[in-house]
Amino acid sequence: MLLTAALTAGCANNQAPAGEPLDLCRYAIVFADEFDDLSIAPRVLGNERWTAHTPWNGDFGDAVFTDPRAGGPFAVRDGKLLITASKDGEGKWRSGLIAAADASGKGAGVQYGYFEARMKLPPGPGTWPAFWLISLKPAEDKRPKVEIDVIEYYGHRTDRYHVTGHVWYSRPDQDKTYRSGSRVPVEPGSLTGAFHTYGVRVEPGTITYYLDRKPVWQQPTPPEHQTPLYPLVNLALGSGYPIDETPDPSVLEVDYVRVYRPIEGAAGECRD
Template sequence: MKAPILPPALRAALLLSALAASPLGPSPAAATDEALDLCAYKPAFMEEFDRLSVAPRVLNAARWISHTPWNGDFGDARFVDDAPAGPFSIKDGILHITARRDEAGKWRSGLLAASDGTGAGFGLRYGYFEARMRLPPGPGTWPAFWLGTKRPNTDKTPSIEIDVIEYYGHSDAAYSAALHVWYKGEDKKRTTNTVQKIPVLAGSLLDDFHTYGVRVTPETITYYLDRKPVWRRPTPPELDKPLFPLVNLALGSGFPIDRTPNPSVLLVDYVHVYAPDPEGRAARCPGH
């Protein structure tokens, strides 16, 4: 995904292999001893989607842009700008990102990024990042909540990508999470990923809203589902810049889209980011 994307056939093979091998519940690298304690954090970026502030490619006074900052859009649906008939709408404080076919039969959908190609926008190096979403049903859907490295496009130093969730609609009881370290040279790039299977009794990811989060510290990167830790990785030394959130509904990723529902809708209740602030714990959580 994103910058750059693996070949579709390779992505499909890797995912199918992981799904076949993944145990039910948290992976062996799950951080069961890292319960989330937001008392030690303060709000830093609180997008409630009461209104949408989005520009095409340069933020200016907007909060989001509708493309990746590096102009590296991906998938089998073209990401388009906000417009009256565009992919974004808000109802009762819920963002709807809609993928649909246009009059010519071409798929169109939406992406939001909180930083642009100049390096402007929101970013935080260490903190807790979370989105509350309800995923769309149907094969070929590919929604994601993820973090990119906030920097101008002229900066060619290594970058970090944290995929909090990538969901593939043909497999509605699991999702993928990943950590990428991107280098200009192919031989230095590193990727680790996991597939989280969802126990049947916990309900489908499609039936209700769930929270997908990641906590980034100088030592570890911990991934959460409904604020319960499911995976942990050591923080790579290349993480030396702020991270910014992105959320999107893409299609494909190497999987067919001939049976993808038209339209398909990703529902996003909020995107929240919290900054470390242990000194403020007593004021936020008296008695804890």
């Protein structure tokens, strides 16, 4: 498969894609959270912008994703969302995830466009923060589901992060599931020491990943991509790596999440 071939080439070469530079003046914002307030529902979007679990009940990792509540994993401070992983009174790890959709298929997203988050990652082994996208459709819809991991970071390796595209098939076609990914090298410790922007541009032919709005990798858009995509952000722990030395608490700081759609023949919003 084309995406499988891209996986090998991308990991081996890590070549930044050539081509047209990112120009946000050609895009319009269709969804943005600047985190001036907290707008997270447990599982059903009402007037809130986010839910606190994956809409398909697929929570993961070694920390329990917890509903918004007093003393819970979510807080807003100085225009930033703080997602905190910490141990509760029984010594059990709890953390948070936000998804701009719910199980009904209600949510915010576009099929083609640019998605970006500005974040400062938590230091320490065992941390597993991510900004990612997934197909916007009802949970019971069995069509293949596209997932794009704009950044997936493993805290024990401070010199890299991962970008990956997945196509998930449901039963009885699970054997058709496939993925494509690459490692993006960075200065050791740079992603936990400062804020950076992590973006992806999804077009009919290509998916291009960006770090601080500079392209770092590219892959073909899978033919299964037929619906809008919506954003998720989480601070998970583990992913098969030990968490016995994970700092308690660990905090992921999110400055904003934005979703843009392309505008043909018009000027959009050149937003910093």
